[in-house]
Amino acid sequence: xxxxxxxxxxxxxxxxxxxxxxxxxxxxxxxxxxxxxxxxxxxxxxxxxxxxxxxxxxxxxxxxxxxxxxxxxxxxxxxxxxxxxxxxxxxxxxxxxxxxxxxxxxxxxxxxxxxxxxxxxxxxxxxxxxxxxxxxxxxxxxxxxxxxxxxxxxxxxxxxxxxxxxxxxxxxxxxxxxxxxxxxxxxxxxxxxxxxxxxxxxxxxxxxxxxxxxxxxxxxxxxxxxxxxxxxxx
Amino acid sequence: xxxxxxxxxxxxxxxxxxxxxxxxxxxxxxxxxxxxxxxxxxxxxxxxxxxxxxxxxxxxxxxxxxxxxxxxxxxxxxxxxxxxxxxxxxxxxxxxxxxxxxxxxxxxxxxxxxxxxxxxxxxxxxxxxxxxxxxxxxxxxxxxxxxxxxxxxxxxxxxxxxxxxxxxxxxxxxxxxxxxxxxxxxxxxxxxxxxxxxxxxxxxxxxxxxxxxxxxxxxxxxxxxxxxxxxxxx
Amino acid sequence: xxxxxxxxxxxxxxxxxxxxxxxxxxxxxxxxxxxxxxxxxxxxxxxxxxxxxxxxxxxxxxxxxxxxxxxxxxxxxxxxxxxxxxxxxxxxxxxxxxxxxxxxxxxxxxxxxxxxxxxxxxxxxxxxxxxxxxxxxxxxxxxxxxxxxxxxxxxxxxxxxxxxxxxxxxxxxxxxxxxxxxxxxxxxxxxxxxxxxxxxxxxxxxxxxxxxxxxxxxxxxxxxxxxxxxxxxx
Amino acid sequence: xxxxxxxxxxxxxxxxxxxxxxxxxxxxxxxxxxxxxxxxxxxxxxxxxxxxxxxxxxxxxxxxxxxxxxxxxxxxxxxxxxxxxxxxxxxxxxxxxxxxxxxxxxxxxxxxxxxxxxxxxxxxxxxxxxxxxxxxxxxxxxxxxxxxxxxxxxxxxxxxxxxxxxxxxxxxxxxxxxxxxxxxxxxxxxxxxxxxxxxxxxxxxxxxxxxxxxxxxxxxxxxxxxxxxxxxxx
Numbered sequence: 001x002x003x004x005x006x007x008x009x010x011x012x013x014x015x016x017x018x019x020x021x022x023x024x025x026x027x028x029x030x031x032x033x034x035x036x037x038x039x040x041x042x043x044x045x046x047x048x049x050x051x052x053x054x055x056x057x058x059x060x061x062x063x064x065x066x067x068x069x070x071x072x073x074x075x076x077x078x079x080x081x082x083x084x085x086x087x088x089x090x091x092x093x094x095x096x097x098x099x100x101x102x103x104x105x106x107x108x109x110x111x112x113x114x115x116x117x118x119x120x121x122x123x124x125x126x127x128x129x130x131x132x133x134x135x136x137x138x139x140x141x142x143x144x145x146x147x148x149x150x151x152x153x154x155x156x157x158x159x160x161x162x163x164x165x166x167x168x169x170x171x172x173x174x175x176x177x178x179x180x181x182x183x184x185x186x187x188x189x190x191x192x193x194x195x196x197x198x199x200x201x202x203x204x205x206x207x208x209x210x211x212x213x214x215x216x217x218x219x220x221x222x223x224x225x226x227x228x229x230x231x232x233x234x
Numbered sequence: 235x236x237x238x239x240x241x242x243x244x245x246x247x248x249x250x251x252x253x254x255x256x257x258x259x260x261x262x263x264x265x266x267x268x269x270x271x272x273x274x275x276x277x278x279x280x281x282x283x284x285x286x287x288x289x290x291x292x293x294x295x296x297x298x299x300x301x302x303x304x305x306x307x308x309x310x311x312x313x314x315x316x317x318x319x320x321x322x323x324x325x326x327x328x329x330x331x332x333x334x335x336x337x338x339x340x341x342x343x344x345x346x347x348x349x350x351x352x353x354x355x356x357x358x359x360x361x362x363x364x365x366x367x368x369x370x371x372x373x374x375x376x377x378x379x380x381x382x383x384x385x386x387x388x389x390x391x392x393x394x395x396x397x398x399x400x401x402x403x404x405x406x407x408x409x410x411x412x413x414x415x416x417x418x419x420x421x422x423x424x425x426x427x428x429x430x431x432x433x434x435x436x437x438x439x440x441x442x443x444x445x446x447x448x449x450x451x452x453x454x455x456x457x458x459x460x461x462x463x464x465x466x467x468x
Numbered sequence: 469x470x471x472x473x474x475x476x477x478x479x480x481x482x483x484x485x486x487x488x489x490x491x492x493x494x495x496x497x498x499x500x501x502x503x504x505x506x507x508x509x510x511x512x513x514x515x516x517x518x519x520x521x522x523x524x525x526x527x528x529x530x531x532x533x534x535x536x537x538x539x540x541x542x543x544x545x546x547x548x549x550x551x552x553x554x555x556x557x558x559x560x561x562x563x564x565x566x567x568x569x570x571x572x573x574x575x576x577x578x579x580x581x582x583x584x585x586x587x588x589x590x591x592x593x594x595x596x597x598x599x600x601x602x603x604x605x606x607x608x609x610x611x612x613x614x615x616x617x618x619x620x621x622x623x624x625x626x627x628x629x630x631x632x633x634x635x636x637x638x639x640x641x642x643x644x645x646x647x648x649x650x651x652x653x654x655x656x657x658x659x660x661x662x663x664x665x666x667x668x669x670x671x672x673x674x675x676x677x678x679x680x681x682x683x684x685x686x687x688x689x690x691x692x693x694x695x696x697x698x699x700x701x702x
Numbered sequence: 703x704x705x706x707x708x709x710x711x712x713x714x715x716x717x718x719x720x721x722x723x724x725x726x727x728x729x730x731x732x733x734x735x736x737x738x739x740x741x742x743x744x745x746x747x748x749x750x751x752x753x754x755x756x757x758x759x760x761x762x763x764x765x766x767x768x769x770x771x772x773x774x775x776x777x778x779x780x781x782x783x784x785x786x787x788x789x790x791x792x793x794x795x796x797x798x799x800x801x802x803x804x805x806x807x808x809x810x811x812x813x814x815x816x817x818x819x820x821x822x823x824x825x826x827x828x829x830x831x832x833x834x835x836x837x838x839x840x841x842x843x844x845x846x847x848x849x850x851x852x853x854x855x856x857x858x859x860x861x862x863x864x865x866x867x868x869x870x871x872x873x874x875x876x877x878x879x880x881x882x883x884x885x886x887x888x889x890x891x892x893x894x895x896x897x898x899x900x901x902x903x904x905x906x907x908x909x910x911x912x913x914x915x916x917x918x919x920x921x922x923x924x925x926x927x928x929x930x931x932x933x934x935x936x
Contacts, residue, residue, distance in 0.1 A: 024427045025420065027352065046465030076456065076464050098352045100427070104434030107350040108442055116809040117874045118729065118800045135448040142452055171445045172351045186727065193726045193802070199434060200806030200901055208810055211873045214837040218844055222778065230778050231748030258661045259654065261586065280699030310690065310698050332586045334661070338668030341584040342676055369682040376686055405679045406585045433668060492895045493888065495820065514933030544924065544932050566820045568895070572902030575818040576910055603916040610920055639913045640819045667902060 003041060003069055006034050007057040010041040010093075013181035014057075017095065018049035020189050028097040029075040032181040033085050035092075038062045042081060044072035062086070076143060083147025084177065087154075088161040093181035095188040101195035102174035105129070109170045112198050114210045119194045120219035121230075122187065124163035126210065127194065128153050132170050150175065163220070166191045237275060237303055240268050241291040244275040247415035248291075251329065252283035254423050262331040263309040266415040267319050269326075272296045276315060278306035296320070310377060317381025318411065321388075322395040327415035329422040335429035336408035339363065343404045346432050348444045353428045354453035355464075356421065358397035360444065361428065362387050366404045384409065397454070400425045471509060471537055474502050475525040478509040481649035482525075485563065486517035488657050496565040497543040500649040501553050503560075506530045510549060512540035530554070544611060551615025552645065555622075556629040561649035563656040569663035570642035573597070577638045580662060582678045583669050587662045588687035589698075590655060592631035594678065595662065596621050600638045618643065631688070634659045705743060705771055708736050709759040712743040712795075715883035716759075719797065720751035722891050730799040731777040734883040735787050737794075740764045744783060746774035764788070778845060785849025786879065789856075790863040795883035797890040803897035804876035807831070811872045814900050816912045821896045822921035823932075824889065826865035828912065829896065830855050834872045852877065865922070868893045 001007065010032040017028055026049070031042035041059045043052065058070035058078075065082055067074065075081075081094050105112050105127070112127040114120055119127075130149045137145040150167050153159070165187045166176035174195075176188035201208055210216070223230045235241065244266040251262055260283070265276035275293045277286070292304035292312075299316055301308070309315075315328050339346050339361075346361040348354055353361075364383045371379040384401050387393070399421045400410035408429075410422035435442055444450070457464045469475065478500040485496055494517070499510035509527045511520065526538035526546075533550055535542065543549075549562050573580050573595070580595040582588055587595075598617045605613040618635050621627070633655045634644035642663075644656035669676055678684070691698045703709065712734040719730055728751070733744035743761045745754065760772035760780075767784055769776065777783075783796050807814050807829075814829040816822055821829075832851045839847040852869050855861070867889045868878035876897075878890035903910055912918070925932045 025424060027355075044466065073466055098350075100431055101434065103350060103352060103431050104438055107431060107435040108439035110438055115873070116805060118805060121729075132446065133449065135446070138446075138448045138452045142456075171349070171449060190727060197802055197805050197809060199438065200803060201809040203437065203905065204806055204812055204901065205810035212834065212837070212840075214840045215835065215873060218840045222844075232746065232775055259658060261589075278700065307700055334665055335668060337584060337586060337665050338672055341665060341669040342673035344672055366680065367683065369680070372680075372682045372686045376690075405583070405683055433672065437671065493892060495823075512934065541934055568899055569902060571818060571820060571899050572906055575899060575903040576907035578906055600914065601917065603914070606914075606916045606920045610924075639817070639917060667906065671905065 001055065001069060003034065003037070003039060003059050004054065006032055006039070006041045007054040007059065007069075010043070010057050010181050011052055011054045013093065013185050014043045014052055015049055016182075017097070017185055020185065022097045022099040022188060022192055023049070024098065028095070029077055030093065030095045030181050030185060031081045032093045033062065033091075035062070039068055040081060040085060042078055043075050044070070045075050047072065077146075079141070079143040080147040080175070083144055084150060084175070087147070087151040088177065090162055090179075091177040091184075092179045093184035094175060094177045095181075095184045096173070096175050097188055097192075098173040099188070099192040101199055102168060102192050103172075104199065105195050106168035106170060106173050111168070112195055113208070114216055115198050115201050115208060116211060117215065117219045118197060120211060120216045121223050122165065122190050123194070124216065124220045125159075127166055127168060127191065128157070128159060128164065129168040130170050146172070163224075235289065235303060237268065237271070237273060237293050238288065240266055240273070240275045241288040241293065241303075244277070244291050244415050245286055245288045247327065247419050248277045248286055249283055250416075251331070251419055254419065256331045256333040256422060256426055257283070258332065262329070263311055264327065264329045264415050264419060265315045266327045267296065267325075269296070273302055274315060274319060276309050276312055278304070279309050281306065311380075313375070313377040314381040314409070317378055318384060318409070321381070321385040322411065324396055324413075325411040325418075326413045327418035328409060328411045329415075329418045330407070330409050331422055331426075332407040333422070333426040335433055336402060336426050337406075338433065339429050340402035340404060340407050345402070346429055347442070348450055349432050349435050349442060350445060351449065351453045352431060354445060354450045355457050356399065356424050357428070358450065358454045359393075361400055361402060361425065362391070362393060362398065363402040364404050380406070397458075469523070469537060471502065471505070471507060471527050472522065474500055474507070474509045475522040475527065475537075478511070478525050478649050479520055479522045481561065481653050482511045482520055483517055484650075485565070485653055488653065490565045490567040490656060490660055491517070492566065496563070497545055498561065498563045498649050498653060499549045500561045501530065501559075503530070507536055508549060508553060510543050510546055512538070513543050515540065545614075547609070547611040548615040548643070551612055552618060552643070555615070555619040556645065558630055558647075559645040559652075560647045561652035562643060562645045563649075563652045564641070564643050565656055565660075566641040567656070567660040567663075569667055570636060570660050571640075572667065573663050574636035574638060574641050579636070580666050581676070582684055583666050583676060584679060585683065585687045586665060588679065588684045589691050590633065590658050591662070592684065592688045593627075595634055595636060595659065596625070596627060596632065597636040598638050614640070631692075703757065703771060705736065705739070705741060705761045706756065708734055708741070708743045709756040709761065709771075712745070712759050712883050713754055713756045715795065715887050716745045716754055717751055718884075719799070719887055722887065724799045724801040724890060724894055725751070726800065730797070731779055732795065732797045732883050732887060733783045734795045735764065735793075737764070741770055742783060742787060744777050744780055746772070747777050749774065779848075781843070781845040782849040782877070785846055786852060786877070789849070789853040790879065792864055792881075793879040793886075794881045795886035796877060796879045797883075797886040798875070798877050799890055799894075800875040801890065801894040803901055804870060804894050805874075806901065807897050808870035808872060808875050813870070814897055815910070816918060817900050817903050817910060818913060819917065819921045820899060822913060822918045823925050824867065824892050825896070826918065826922045827861075829868055829870060829893065830859070830861060830866065831870040832872050848874070865926075
């Protein structure tokens, strides 16, 4: 195995995914990328997380999706991951789940407003929701087109995927990403918690809106960018 | 014991049922069928799941419900299971629970609309809800008639139980089924999660409706039927 | 220790109470009664459940509440328990908790309607809620008067405590009872689940009402009374 | 290490914080104070709770926030804690979390009304919510000013921090406090449960208001003050 480190990293993140509580059945997958080698590693389709071993992880080429290493069939969501890595050049890991609260917002086709500092610490604005897919986009190259409407959503509003590390696909569920598979998983966990808090908040105050811009700026910049002062490393 | 394999399978599924989190107290039961031998095996009534052993499982005849093997009294819901096996000829296992969210929809007498791909992956349309039972149906042969109104619901709308592997009995709770007791349990777990997501979704968007037909077709056919491409086995 | 068996039984039920998930902090207590000896045993006030041993359980006289055995101070809710044992002559155990969903209904001052068979299996009608207490009743003999307004609520509507094994005290939380401390605990667990399901149900259908009388009769009588046929013992 | 006992106490409370279920990721911190020595000990910024050891705890001066002991960077919320210790002279420990339900109320900018005895046992009135912060307060000395608006909220309504041991910071989340780090943690746990119950209560009865003053007086005084009679120590 050439890509042993990448496969171990992706395997480990998928095993942590199931511990995170975001997953029911096998509804979720994590991938990682090696941009120098031009490959992506991803969970195989429909395999239990507990049984997952590095050798089960499937490595495919980043441009065409051909299998480079691995004996199992790659996740059916593989083409979506590929489109996202191609469109978002700085990301290194992607997580897709059907986590409960984020999926509620995706099914309701509502973006998650930025209602507090928990949200502002990670997302520099609302969590966007894509438009619905058109019948033609669904019928042919469905998973590929799922990635395309995510890119379209970010392009339309000139959103920066480093500042907005996740999205809700309408009628479907969330995707989250980060510099690595592990960071992508952390972001998926935070996204689910934001979605949970936001549901309770709009139930208590249906008129609530986004927090003031100054508070959003403060919290996001406290953790990200040149003036960050949160944690031990900045 | 002649039906040792069937009893072990049913015992195992009932023990997993309690681990699934769908059960409070002893409110739930799983059965399995051996159509060649014309028998059904089911959990005994009111027995703790942890104590359950294969020898406790009761085997009854599929046509008349006479006890064929077993010393305990069969689940009080036995006649419902028998009617379902008789009416739905392709199913091999049935699960009945009072799981929280599915029971909320059943008590509210609302079918669960198909609000997203999580739902569409398993149910080819809304999860139907039966009509209320009539006093005469309740007074005599209540459990038998519970099965009958389920069959009636499927017959009225020409629903295919292989495409809609579960139902909500009005004022009561869910039944789910599958090719085996284990698959029936998996379907019951998914049904509960669908019901949970759907509650959150309608709270966020009371006007939300079923997803477009093209998306429903895509997701259901991705996992079922001749063109399925999810998992390792298709 | 004379009442060693009663104290062990009450201690054991209190320890199971904390495992039931109904308890936050030390908000809850279970008592048991020995009517022949004219005594009640109850959890001491503010003691952690994990540390609880039979010798910590306080035994008091059923008529006046004088300590008969035990070195600790009895639960501050002791007078409420005493009034209930005096008024409901057939009960053998009482549980008081601030369990989340039952307390929501109590705080909302709404009775829990009988919305389904889960409810009907244990409660032969809605779970009643008391009236608010008057300032004079609060100021003097508050805990004693808490018991009194429960009895008043049952007396006003001629409710049978064997058919309605629990109540919501307005602005406060639930009390449940049964033939023994263990059965009272089981009933408290079911009451909490009924309250949880009922919240979800009224969110889905605010106009929902009690189930038909025939269904209530069927389910209650399936488990209780001379024609019961649920479980292995009837 | 001079302040070994204080650091152990604060370390232990932070480790229990993560077990309490109030925390997602590293969103939360606990501090303790030694008023005689004029120092505060607090969790370091962005460090996992499981890894936390007494030597990781940072000790800073109570007046200026200079590091007195410790090699790591103190929590970014340190200035908020300092302001609270300066303004609330009787408190000995502070907990800050983004716990789900309390944060929902904070994000909705609604105070938590006193809806029942669970609330009245700890808070002598509603849990207050601060006003939003002004752009200038956010831009400079943000964490310091977070403490200032809490003090302002208590000052405006002449609230006693011993009687109201917590607050909701608008658009942010809860702070709770107590005589010690451990008591502050207990109060944060209770605050979260109050917030959870209150959400369910207002969903069941949107018109519900504070409980009668006589009931509030009774429950608060049952546990606090010269006439307390709850627990073994009063």
